[in-house]
Amino acid sequence: MRVIFNEELKAVADDLDRMAQDVRRAIYGAGDALLNADVEAAQAVIDGDIEIDALESSILDQCVRLLAKQNPVATDLRVVVSTMRLASTFERMGDLARHVAESARRTYPQSALPDEAHDLFVHMQDFLTMTADRLVTMLADRDASTAEQIIVDDDKLDALHHQTFSLVLSPGWNGTKQELIDVVLIGRFMERLGDHAVSAARRVVYIVSGFDPAKEPARDEGTDVD
Amino acid sequence: MRVIFNEELKAVADDLDRMAQDVRRAIYGAGDALLNADVEAAQAVIDGDIEIDALESSILDQCVRLLAKQNPVATDLRVVVSTMRLASTFERMGDLARHVAESARRTYPQSALPDEAHDLFVHMQDFLTMTADRLVTMLADRDASTAEQIIVDDDKLDALHHQTFSLVLSPGWNGTKQELIDVVLIGRFMERLGDHAVSAARRVVYIVSGFDPAKEPARDEGTDVD
Numbered sequence: 536m537r538v539i540f541n542e543e544l545k546a547v548a549d550d551l552d553r554m555a556q557d558v559r560r561a562i563y564g565a566g567d568a569l570l571n572a573d574v575e576a577a578q579a580v581i582d583g584d585i586e587i588d589a590l591e592s593s594i595l596d597q598c599v600r601l602l603a604k605q606n607p608v609a610t611d612l613r614v615v616v617s618t619m620r621l622a623s624t625f626e627r628m629g630d631l632a633r634h635v636a637e638s639a640r641r642t643y644p645q646s647a648l649p650d651e652a653h654d655l656f657v658h659m660q661d662f663l664t665m666t667a668d669r670l671v672t673m674l675a676d677r678d679a680s681t682a683e684q685i686i687v688d689d690d691k692l693d694a695l696h697h698q699t700f701s702l703v704l705s706p707g708w709n710g711t712k713q714e715l716i717d718v719v720l721i722g723r724f725m726e727r728l729g730d731h732a733v734s735a736a737r738r739v740v741y742i743v744s745g746f747d748p749a750k751e752p753a754r755d756e757g758t759d760v761d
Numbered sequence: 762m763r764v765i766f767n768e769e770l771k772a773v774a775d776d777l778d779r780m781a782q783d784v785r786r787a788i789y790g791a792g793d794a795l796l797n798a799d800v801e802a803a804q805a806v807i808d809g810d811i812e813i814d815a816l817e818s819s820i821l822d823q824c825v826r827l828l829a830k831q832n833p834v835a836t837d838l839r840v841v842v843s844t845m846r847l848a849s850t851f852e853r854m855g856d857l858a859r860h861v862a863e864s865a866r867r868t869y870p871q872s873a874l875p876d877e878a879h880d881l882f883v884h885m886q887d888f889l890t891m892t893a894d895r896l897v898t899m900l901a902d903r904d905a906s907t908a909e910q911i912i913v914d915d916d917k918l919d920a921l922h923h924q925t926f927s928l929v930l931s932p933g934w935n936g937t938k939q940e941l942i943d944v945v946l947i948g949r950f951m952e953r954l955g956d957h958a959v960s961a962a963r964r965v966v967y968i969v970s971g972f973d974p975a976k977e978p979a980r981d982e983g984t985d986v987d
Contacts, residue, residue, distance in 0.1 A: 716945050
C-alpha cells in the first residue's frame with residue numbers, strides 16, 4: 536500500500552512541477568508580449584492557459600482519489616492538501632499572465648504601455664521572471680530557503696507597483712486614458728502574480744516545516760493607491 | 762465513528778455558514794462605505810476581515826483533522842474538500858470587500874467616486890448585495906437552484922463592469938486621474954467579488970450533484986478593456 540501511495544504521490548508531484556514550469560513559461564511569455572509587442576508570444580500564453588487549467592483539474596482529481604483510497608496522515612496528508620492549494624494558486628497565476636498577454640494582444644501592433652512606463656514594467660517583469668525561476672526551483676527541490684527568498688523579496692514588487700500610481704498621477708504623465716487604465720490594471724495583475732508566488736512559497740514552507748502559513752496575515756495589502 | 766464524523770462535519774458547516782454571513786456583512790458594509798462615504802462602515806469591514814481570515818484558518822484546520830482521523834469517502838469527502846475551497850474563496854471575497862472599504866476610507870470625507878460614476882456603482886452594489894444574500898441562502902440550504910442563479914446572472918455584473926471603462930473613456934468624463942484609477946480598480950474588485958461568488962456556487966453544485974465545476978472553463982474572462 537505504501538509503495539503505491541508514494542508512486543501516486545510522485546505522479547502528482549510531477550504534474551505540479553509541470554504546472555510550475557508552465558506558469559514560468561506564461562510569465563516569460565507575458566513579459567515578451569507586453570514589453571516587445573510580441574503578439575505570437577501573447578497568443579501562446581493565452582492558448583497555454585488551457586493546459587494550465589487542465590493540469591489543475593487533473594491534479595485535484597488525483598488528490599481526491601489519494602485522499603479517498605489511501606487515507607494519508609501526518610506529512611503525507613499535509614503534502615496532498617498543500618498540493619491542491621498549490622495547483623489552484625498556479626491556475627490563478629496562469630489567468631493573471633493571460634490577462635497581461637490579452638492586454639498586449641488588444642493593442643498590437645502598438646504597445647499597451649506608453650514609452651514613459653516602459654522602464655518601470657521592465658523592472659517589474661525582471662522581478663517576476665526571477666520569481667518564476669525560484670518557483671520552479673522551490674517546487675522541484677522542496678527548497679524552503681528559496682521559498683523564504685520569494686516571501687521576503689515581495690516587498691520590492693509592491694514598491695514597484697506603487698510606482699505605477701506615482702507615474703500616472705505625476706504632472707509629467709502624457710499618456711491617454713486607455714494607457715492609464717492599462718498601466719494600472721497590468722500593474723495590478725503583475726503585483727497579484729507576486730502575491731500568489733508568496734502564497735505558494737508559504738505552502739512549501741508548510742510542507743517542509745509543518746508551520747502553517749494560513750496563520751500568517753493575508754497578503755494583498757498593497758492596493759492602497761495613495 | 763459515523764456519529765462523531767457527522768457532528769464534526771456539522772460544526773465545520775456551521776463555521777462555513779458563519780463565514781458566508783460575514784462576507785455578506787462585508788459586502789453590505791463596503792457598499793455603504795463607498796456609496797455613502799460612511800467611514801465607520803469602512804472601518805468595520807477592514808476590522809472584520811481579520812475575523813474572516815481566522816474563520817478560514819479554523820475551517821482548514823478542522824477539515825485536515827477530519828481527513829486525517831475519519832478518512833471520509835464519496836459524498837463526505839466531496840463535502841470536506843469543497844468546504845476547504847469555499848473557505849478560501851470566502852477569505853478572498855473578504856479581502857476584496859476590504860479593498861473597496863479601504864478606497865472609501867482613503868478619500869473620506871470625499872467620495873472615492875465622482876458624481877457621474879455614482880449610479881453605475883449603485884447598480885453594481887445592488888447586484889452584489891443580491892448575490893451576497895443568495896450566497897448565504899445557497900450555503901444554508903445547499904440549494905443548487907440558487908447556485909445556478911448566481912452562475913447565470915454573473916454576466917450582468919460583467920456588463921456593468923465593462924461600463925466602468927466606457928464611462929472613464931467617454932469624452933464627457935470630467936474626473937481626476939485619481940478618480941479614474943479608483944473607478945477602474947474598485948470596478949475590478951467588485952467584478953472579482955462576482956467571479957468568486959460564481960466559483961462558490963459551482964462548488965455547491967458539485968457538492969449537491971457530483972458534477973465537477975473544475976471541468977468548466979476558468980472565470981475571470983471579463984477583463985479585456987475594449
